[in-house]
Amino acid sequence: MVVYNVPFTTYAQTVRYRTTGAWRAARHGAVASLVRSVGPRGARTPHTGAVNYTETDSRIPAAAITVEDAELLQRMQDRGTPGWVHLEMNARLLPDAESANVVGEILGWERPEEVVVVGGHIDSWDVGTGSTDDGGGCIVTWEALRIINQLGLRPRRTLRVVLWTNEENGLRGATAYRDRYDKQLADHIMMLESDSGVSRPRGFLFTGNPRGRETVGAIASLLRGIDAHRIGPNGGGADIGPSVRAANIPSMSLDVDSSNYFTIHHTPADTMDKIDPTEVAQNVAAIAVMAYVVADLPDRLGR
Amino acid sequence: MVVYNVPFTTYAQTVRYRTTGAWRAARHGAVASLVRSVGPRGARTPHTGAVNYTETDSRIPAAAITVEDAELLQRMQDRGTPGWVHLEMNARLLPDAESANVVGEILGWERPEEVVVVGGHIDSWDVGTGSTDDGGGCIVTWEALRIINQLGLRPRRTLRVVLWTNEENGLRGATAYRDRYDKQLADHIMMLESDSGVSRPRGFLFTGNPRGRETVGAIASLLRGIDAHRIGPNGGGADIGPSVRAANIPSMSLDVDSSNYFTIHHTPADTMDKIDPTEVAQNVAAIAVMAYVVADLPDRLGR
Structure with missing residues (x-):
């Protein structure tokens, strides 16, 4: 599982870890991709947003985690503590439906x-x-x-x-x-x-x-x-x-x-x-x- | 059900709605008491904290809701929209255990x-x-x-x-x-x-x-x-x-x-x-x- 813990600078700079992180991680064999919420801060508040996949790479599960949880995982890695993340998601991609401007x-x-x-x-x-x-x-x-x-x-x-x-x-x-x-x-x-x-x-x-x-x-x-x-x-x-x-x-x-x-x-x-x-x-x-x-x-x- | 939607001023002023709100509501026949989270703001972040009950009044369920949800209920009431709140809580008061300074x-x-x-x-x-x-x-x-x-x-x-x-x-x-x-x-x-x-x-x-x-x-x-x-x-x-x-x-x-x-x-x-x-x-x-x-x-x- 790949975790992208990238501090927010501008939206344009940071959002690409959410939009392209999944297929980039999949390309290296990841089974899932987690991204630090794309925003300057929060109060344990997860952000959502679009994720893109390439045609050819695997569509692996991708989710955003809170800034706080990303920092926790970072600290664990920095001190060499093994971490396990149990990921349960019920997001589904539904068939297209008609909508209108x-x-x-x-x-x-x-x-x-x-x-x-x-x-x-x-x-x-x-x-x-x-x-x-x-x-x-x-x-x-x-x-x-x-x-x-x-x-x-x-x-x-x-x-x-x-x-x-x-x-x-x-x-x-x-x-x-x-x-x-x-x-x-x-x-x-x-x-x-x-x-x-x-x-x-x-x-x-x-x-x-x-x-x-x-x-x-x-x-x-x-x-x-x-x-x-x-x-x-x-x-x-x-x-x-x-x-x-x-x-x-x-x-x-x-x-x-x-x-x-x-x-x-x-x-x-x-x-x-x-x-x-x-x-x-x-x-x-x-x-x-x-x-x-x-x-x-x-x-x-x-x- | 009583909802206390009190904007945060100082902690001392605002916290009493959380600490004493339940028994005050119970005294008027309320079956549960909700309080706007005691803090200046949040990002849909509920706060917790102590609740006191009197010896004589009923101990009714009491919970904090987010600033956002309190404001939503306020707007509904202001425009006369009926509101239903379904309250599920699993908080329990456990027996005292020894702890130490x-x-x-x-x-x-x-x-x-x-x-x-x-x-x-x-x-x-x-x-x-x-x-x-x-x-x-x-x-x-x-x-x-x-x-x-x-x-x-x-x-x-x-x-x-x-x-x-x-x-x-x-x-x-x-x-x-x-x-x-x-x-x-x-x-x-x-x-x-x-x-x-x-x-x-x-x-x-x-x-x-x-x-x-x-x-x-x-x-x-x-x-x-x-x-x-x-x-x-x-x-x-x-x-x-x-x-x-x-x-x-x-x-x-x-x-x-x-x-x-x-x-x-x-x-x-x-x-x-x-x-x-x-x-x-x-x-x-x-x-x-x-x-x-x-x-x-x-x-x-x-x-």
Whole structure:
């Protein structure tokens, strides 16, 4: 049995021990693979998350253990104490079932074929209720459209909210979106995904050309009053990724204080009490302002 | 079934819902009592801890639930959703078994009958390993004596380390100590307990008269080099309490940064990884200096 005891640095760096650890261990003859929960800390809280297998290697059992238990096994190994782990799992891979993206729109009055997309993903890991990953992201993006609608505002271009399905284990909602809207992607002006929690916003992360960055910077200055006006690099999200890459669409995410995000996400602690209504309202305001103005610009956002 | 959903403020304020909630609920006809875990937060981590019953009221089942679950039940009640809780418990109260305080001494060369006591408690809640509550306190106090001994130092008075038993559910070690040393308590110069975690020390908490406070303040100034020289009010500890009260003994505890203490204590997360060796060493140094100098003073510490 292989145990990966890798301290959390960034999610991108650490998650690969969970996603690829099983087949790598299998390749060396392991009968099972355990990974230290991918998060900065916990209170004996195990994390779940996707595991990938290659076509050719054996599919061996793989599970996450708590940070505390990984450290215990490490200490035992360091001092040469033999350890036995009795592994009982009842996880099963069920056959695929149909699920769907949820889509809503405010049609643009002038150029309805041009689209600004905002959204989050509607699936979550079942150990918690998925409040942070990504119930909050769903709420703040649909609320942005609801508020624009309630205010009787209608921008030049179409505003679309998409709640993607199957982000967590396959991105099939994301690829289905890309394929279904294949011909419309050239008219996707901007895509924004909220999937880093809905804590206090500081501004936006943006990927696009310098002229586009200048424009969204000017729009973000409208949010100086709630201190959410900074534009940082590397906007995006897993679900908008396939579409963004297919058509080089400017992409964006809210830059929030996500220091607690990876403590909560994919754990039984991803529950409603982690959501702060005031912070949610700030997220909604920031997304509503950004999405509306981008959709209502006289000229398209630069690509 | 009564659910106490009381947000954590201080331990003293919040713990009484756990210790007295069951009989108070029983008095109103409740069949069981649930209490929100007594701690500032958690990651779906239930806390355990003592529950008291009166002689006359019914002993109804009592359990702690996680902060998250308490908040869920609160939200359900606030919106009028009926809730059913299915309670299964296998906790049992076993017959008393013999246990013992663990005592070690460095005999004073001049006045061996006068004693300075340091210590922690050796019992813990079984959900974790009791590393923080109170394994750390045991280690830093016995290490203080071990180091003094290793340095070949022998103070005027006796230094005694006591690892008390049964702090968590009855203080029988504490009362047995008081009763056994009944006649010697008048010659107890000072008692120090470490039971607030062994994180970075800032100084000492002290209960005693102004002259004693002045003396320990002067001793603490020796610890300026590790920034542990401040003297605050309200020194003490559960185990030294009965002896301190019986003979009005000056009492002390290390003042440590205990902001995480109540997140960890009495939970499955009270494990070795929470202990920092450098901070432990600072605790040991501070206790060793304070205990040795108090035991070696030409005059007794003022009472």
